[in-house]
Amino acid sequence: MSKIGDDNPFIPVRIAVLTVSDTRSLEEDRSGQVLVDRLTKAGHILADRKILRDERDQIANQLRAWVADDGVDVVISTGGTGLTGRDVTVEAHRDVYEKEIDAFSTLFTLISYEKIGTSAVQSRATAGVAGGTYLFALPGSPGACKDAWDGILEKQLDYRHPPCNFVEIMPRLDEHLRRK
Template identity: 65%
Template sequence: MPGIDNSRSFIPLNIAVMTVSDTRTRETDTSGDVLEARIAGAGHVLADRAIVSDDIQIIRNQLLSWIADERIDIVISTGGTGLTGRDVTPEAFKSVYDKEIEGFSAIFHRISFEKIGTSTIQSRATAGVAHGKYLFALPGSPGACKDGWDEILVHQLDNRFRPCNFVEILPRLQEHRQAG
């Protein structure tokens, strides 16, 4: 049965939060606030937080900046995962991935389907690995951020979660770069 192994010590991670929106400000960024509160509540560190416009190059540049920052382990974004012309977050994320984590989207949609039914089909939530960092792109609603964090990320970003988690393989994400 999956769960927390209390014989292991918790390892706090440094997490950056990116809100992708042409209209939100720090004062109106409720989805970013949800993620920030949950990151702190789980014992992790909010390493940085930014609001960027729905522009593939701007999103990509922010990702590349955080990927290059040795103080950041994880990037979580909210917004820009829909189907409209301005929704380009998945394209920006996929342009920097070394590997995509297809199961993240599958699990997110299963969880979302239980809450919003077939409307989940309009989300293009995605996750991947880039230069030893995990990147997660969630939809822009507070509910989607709660679901993504509470049902997936809180577990996979906790090294005590069994039978396995993302944290324990974090040091091995760049093995292919070291071999060559």
């Protein structure tokens, strides 16, 4: 199902974009720009944007800072999800997650397989939740960012998307933290 329901209003979410790269600058960051372009075109708010080197502690600390920031609902990172020694984004994300969204990786792999065949097996795209904030780690290619946004995130971050979406459960993500 990919149609938008008419019964619900659009609710913009505040999204931070993190590019993980040892070599890119903001001007050269095509993958991060793909995400910024798509999220703003969809009506969401760019809450923040940063580029960090492939350093696990720095990435995890930035994710934690955004999780603690009431002005950020969603974090999307791009880069550092591969298999080489410097690819530590997935580990940094998992250092922060309270819960992992396992099906995100599966669905992303299925979408990627349709585009790049068995090379999709090399991606470690992942997603999770921490402190009421969604965290998504995407590969560092513009094509992978397009695939993840167009095939999953655009719909799941739209409150109008039936039968369910990430936005409608957002108010309950941190309910365990509010219990006395």
